[in-house]
Amino acid sequence: MPNPSFPYDSCFQDLIGKLHSEGRYRVFAELEREVGRFPIVHLHSADGSQREVVVWCSNDYLGMGHHPSVLSAMHRSLDSFGAGSGGTRNIAGNHNSIVCLEKELAELHDKEAALAFSSGYVANVTALSTLAKALPGCVVFSDSENHASMIQGIRGSRCRKYVFEHNDLAHLERLLKDVDKDLPKIVAFESVYSMSGDFGLIEEICGLAKAYGALTYLDETHGVGLYGHKGGGVAQERHLTDRVDVLQGGLGKGFGVVGGFVTGSSLVIDVIRSYGTGFIFTTSLPPVIAEGAIASLKHLKTSGEERTRHQENARALKEILSSAGLPMLHTPSHIVPLMVRHSGTCKAVSDYLLEQEDIYIQPINYPTVPAGTERLRITPTPLHTTEQMVSLRDALLRAWSVFDLPLEQFSKGVAVSRNNFCEQLS
Numbered sequence: 001m002p003n004p005s006f007p008y009d010s011c012f013q014d015l016i017g018k019l020h021s022e023g024r025y026r027v028f029a030e031l032e033r034e035v036g037r038f039p040i041v042h043l044h045s046a047d048g049s050q051r052e053v054v055v056w057c058s059n060d061y062l063g064m065g066h067h068p069s070v071l072s073a074m075h076r077s078l079d080s081f082g083a084g085s086g087g088t089r090n091i092a093g094n095h096n097s098i099v100c101l102e103k104e105l106a107e108l109h110d111k112e113a114a115l116a117f118s119s120g121y122v123a124n125v126t127a128l129s130t131l132a133k134a135l136p137g138c139v140v141f142s143d144s145e146n147h148a149s150m151i152q153g154i155r156g157s158r159c160r161k162y163v164f165e166h167n168d169l170a171h172l173e174r175l176l177k178d179v180d181k182d183l184p185k186i187v188a189f190e191s192v193y194s195m196s197g198d199f200g201l202i203e204e205i206c207g208l209a210k211a212y213g214a215l216t217y218l219d220e221t222h223g224v225g226l227y228g229h230k231g232g233g234v235a236q237e238r239h240l241t242d243r244v245d246v247l248q249g250g251l252g253k254g255f256g257v258v259g260g261f262v263t264g265s266s267l268v269i270d271v272i273r274s275y276g277t278g279f280i281f282t283t284s285l286p287p288v289i290a291e292g293a294i295a296s297l298k299h300l301k302t303s304g305e306e307r308t309r310h311q312e313n314a315r316a317l318k319e320i321l322s323s324a325g326l327p328m329l330h331t332p333s334h335i336v337p338l339m340v341r342h343s344g345t346c347k348a349v350s351d352y353l354l355e356q357e358d359i360y361i362q363p364i365n366y367p368t369v370p371a372g373t374e375r376l377r378i379t380p381t382p383l384h385t386t387e388q389m390v391s392l393r394d395a396l397l398r399a400w401s402v403f404d405l406p407l408e409q410f411s412k413g414v415a416v417s418r419n420n421f422c423e424q425l426s
């Protein structure tokens, strides 16, 4: 860098130093997945060595990233159509695979049309900013736990926005009531809140939105593939798809590939397609990804086996952890947050699990969750075994002991101290 008058480096160093001092500096484990072995992966260490660890924090919720039908579709596509898409759809052409993917997505959600994006993040930013900008005077109502990508999209629209307390219908209604009834409105929320593991109140929120003339925008990133008879998400499971105006989802989680999408009426999707800069000015998904996503969607449309086993494993793990007194949030979904409530300790517990127990669970700290609610976010999959669940419980109890963290009472009503429990384990 030239000799600047502004101290660029010290500014950047201060920012990084702040993260270190608050225990929030992000370190990513270097992993290598091996087809057929998930959730066991290879961990690469700085000294060049490798060892196997069990992953408990993957968002490849159903293991579809390794599913044979997904892999063979992607192999075929790669050999036939090559690696990339060749550019933006606007300039380089609209690959048939993406058009087919969008048809599948629209059909999955019983909507007229769908639009694919390079990620769920880009889908949210683009769709929300475009829609809110397209409607003159639009006011957006956003759940306080909405994902950063929705927040970014709403901000990008520069429209008026109100944040309602998470799942608080009375608060949402007060805010809706206060806005001129003739102004266009959008209520934006999620079906599965991925950090707290609870469900959005889809029916109730759609009811309120309708009463006050608002469009509904539902993020199903953590619901698609996992819920609903065809894997269409929580709205599908609850027969509420037709109440949602714009349904957003991801291809990188339940479907195991990468990308994002929105579905809705042909007109709304056409507006996003025609005005959304995050759609127009970026290289489209390559056909190989689209074909993998189609294979995954098609499989999960007819096979409920992965969903059933996923829910069974989530229930089993919750029972195993909570009966050991580990302080988890009792969630209705597949997500199991284990509360540590301190950023430095959360990171230290995660490091301990990786180094001493060969278990990988990424710590979740501020700003992903509010300070004081730091947690280990555990995501069981259909591929985790009971033996792995029991090993996880035992490892967590040893970690809780090492870091002197509080346990809750056993659910069977017997209060046993941590020391007693660790003795029982040894």
Ligand SMILES: Cc1ncc(COP(=O)(O)O)c(C=O)c1O
Pocket (backbone or CB within 6 Å): 119, 120, 121, 122, 124, 147, 149, 190, 194, 219, 221, 222, 250, 251, 252, 259, 260
């Ligand atoms: C609720 C929600 N929406 C959108 C996204 C972004 O999805 P993607 O990872 O496909 O960019 C995430 C990411 O985890 C998310 O949790």
